[in-house]
Amino acid sequence: MARPSDKQPHARKVSLNRALSKLGLCSRKQAELLIAEGRVRVGGKVARDPSLWVDLERDSIAIDGERVIAERKVYLMLNKPRGLVTTRDDPEGRGTVYDCLEGLDLPYVSPVGRLDKASEGLLLMTNDTRWANGLLDPASHVAKTYHVQIASVPDEALLAQFRKGVDADGELLAARSIELLRSGGRTAWLEIVLDEGRNRQIRRLLGAFDIEVLRLVRVAIGDLQLGELAKGKARHLTAEEVAMLASRGTISGSSGG
Known part of the structure; x- marks a missing residue:
């Protein structure tokens, strides 16, 4: 018979650092710093x-004496500019996607997946970890559509x-589909659709054929289109868009943090 310490915690229980992240207050790393500094109390005890x-439903959690209340759920789409990294803080001092959110009244939000520094386009950000994890789950096969400019004009072969x-x-690098959009001079634009999230998949796939990528723009996630959203700008998703993406992921609905 298992000792009490060996038992699995109840499904609604999470680690303290994750709890602060799920409540939309900070990242897990930032939570660990707050905890180490003795600024977090659970049930009145440091x-x-x-x-x-x-x-999360029963324990009272406070930071600096103020009880923590779950932040409202926020769902954003950002048109990420080239040259920004998809992280909160960068040790090299580079610009991050959070620079695009300055001045907005938002709780802590995290990127849903990543776009590398040289890539641009549609990036989702949220504080709803359950919704995000549903989209990121490999089993969901949510399609992501990219427009890619290359330094050559490929023939059909x-x-x-x-x-x-x-x-x-x-590792097999492949795409759901690859089509020629247009070409001119010595360059061409391809539309590439992926339904899995391998690291730098498109660049590595084309690089295997010695094809140089000039620009890589994500233009859609599922049925959500980047549309006319200006570069460097963000907007809130509509309730219909949130539900639509949830239906594409491995969850239905967006509650639960």
């Missing part, structure tokens, strides 16, 4: 262990090779 299990994919260090 808690210094970030792995402490807490019940080369496009067929792209579609077949390539083995890179034992």
